[in-house]
Amino acid sequence: MSPAGGSAAGLTIETQGLTKRFGHQLAVDNVDLAVPQGAVFGFLGPNGSGKTTTIRMLLGLAAASAGTVSVLGMPMPRQLQEVLPRVGALVEGPAFYPFLSGTANLHRFDAASRHGTPGTRNARVAAALDRVGLSHAAGKRVHAYSLGMKQRLGIANALLSPRELLVLDEPTNGLDPQGTREVRSLVRSLAADGATVFVSSHLLAEVEQICTHAAIMSAGRLVAQGPLEELRRGGEMRIRLLTPDAGTACEVLLRLGMAPERAGVAGINAAGLHAAGSPGMDGEVVTAGAAAVARPAGAAEIAGNAQRVQEPVLPHPEDIVAALVAAGVRVRGFAVERESLEERFVALTGEGFDVAQ
Numbered sequence: 209m210s211p212a213g214g215s216a217a218g219l220t221i222e223t224q225g226l227t228k229r230f231g232h233q234l235a236v237d238n239v240d241l242a243v244p245q246g247a248v249f250g251f252l253g254p255n256g257s258g259k260t261t262t263i264r265m266l267l268g269l270a271a272a273s274a275g276t277v278s279v280l281g282m283p284m285p286r287q288l289q290e291v292l293p294r295v296g297a298l299v300e301g302p303a304f305y306p307f308l309s310g311t312a313n314l315h316r317f318d319a320a321s322r323h324g325t326p327g328t329r330n331a332r333v334a335a336a337l338d339r340v341g342l343s344h345a346a347g348k349r350v351h352a353y354s355l356g357m358k359q360r361l362g363i364a365n366a367l368l369s370p371r372e373l374l375v376l377d378e379p380t381n382g383l384d385p386q387g388t389r390e391v392r393s394l395v396r397s398l399a400a401d402g403a404t405v406f407v408s409s410h411l412l413a414e415v416e417q418i419c420t421h422a423a424i425m426s427a428g429r430l431v432a433q434g435p436l437e438e439l440r441r442g443g444e445m446r447i448r449l450l451t452p453d454a455g456t457a458c459e460v461l462l463r464l465g466m467a468p469e470r471a472g473v474a475g476i477n478a479a480g481l482h483a484a485g486s487p488g489m490d491g492e493v494v495t496a497g498a499a500a501v502a503r504p505a506g507a508a509e510i511a512g513n514a515q516r517v518q519e520p521v522l523p524h525p526e527d528i529v530a531a532l533v534a535a536g537v538r539v540r541g542f543a544v545e546r547e548s549l550e551e552r553f554v555a556l557t558g559e560g561f562d563v564a565q
């Protein structure tokens with residue numbers, strides 16, 4: 209039997225070959241998403257990479273050109289009527305009436321929903337406002353709300369009835385640092401209540417702060433997905449070497465099966481490697497990544513066309529240094545580094561991420 213609210217595989221959202229074309233443009237290209245039940249799933253990608261279009265297809269707001277969508281174990285949009293009452297969504301922000309209070313706005317939304325029982329509306333609206341920390345401003349007109357408060361009111365609207373899945377499209381977009389903090393902490397607490405949260409963002413730092421899992425979109429394609437820890441571990445290991453014998457060093461590193469690159473002249477001071485200028489300590493910086501091989505089957509979270517998480521294989525650092533010294537390379541500085549999540553994402557998407565907090 210399937211677990212409540214998910215597929216047999218414990219997935220709250222599952223897509224296969226999901227594709228959306230606008231004319232000749234492939235906005236979403238053969239995407240296989242796998243969102244585990246209970247995850248806070250960050251849907252990460254630069255602007256225009258296809259996040260909103262994917263979300264619209266998940267919610268039945270746009271028709272797919274090809275592929276399948278399953279939400280809470282049910283096919284979408286075929287079972288839209290059963291699925292939507294169990295899903296709270298914040299997509300493109302609901303339009304509030306500015307001269308009505310927060311309470312009055314939620315009353316209108318609740319009344320418009322076919323699923324809200326009128327007799328319990330007052331209690332439902334009050335509970336939703338309380339849940340997002342807006343009880344104190346419940347009677348205030350929305351035009352006097354800050355952006356963060358409006359965003360929280362949008363989330364309250366998504367919470368008018370108990371939800372198993374929350375889908376939030378860029379919930380902190382346009383918010384000031386205080387509003388951003390408020391919304392992030394709200395997202396965390398919603399997940400702590402047991403809902404699966406699917407949240408899109410173009411901010412890597414945001415996803416790192418609130419998410420347990422992430423998927424990365426680039427130009428309509430899903431380029432990686434999995435638990436954040438696995439995505440982090442997938443970062444390539446590399447060494448950084450300072451030596452005046454860069455040519456010989458590169459030959460040695462190549463013989464060890466590594467891929468050396470000469471990264472310029474540098475020196476060492478108290479702060480570590482930096483611009484050249486310390487007599488006797490200058491040299492050239494050589495970096496070298498390890499040859500990457502696929503993990504053993506089952507060890508990594510793999511889904512469909514997502515790029516396989518790579519397990520880097522680096523020779524032992526002491527063996528690298530020994531080989532260098534044996535070949536007469538003067539080793540003036542040596543470090544082992546792991547590619548950061550940000551570098552990895554940039555490598556996967558070919559684009560920089562906005563790293564603002």
Ligand SMILES: Nc1ncnc2c1ncn2[C@@H]1O[C@H](COP(=O)(O)OP(=O)(O)OP(=O)(O)O)[C@@H](O)[C@H]1O
Pocket residue numbers: 230235253254255256257258259260261262410
């Ligand atoms: N209705 C539409 N008609 C034509 N093209 C569209 C339409 N909606 C989206 N697109 C295009 O599809 C691509 C993906 O857009 P989408 O809004 O899904 O990206 P996104 O990752 O959500 O970006 P953003 O963070 O800027 O919203 C873009 O090139 C966009 O211009």
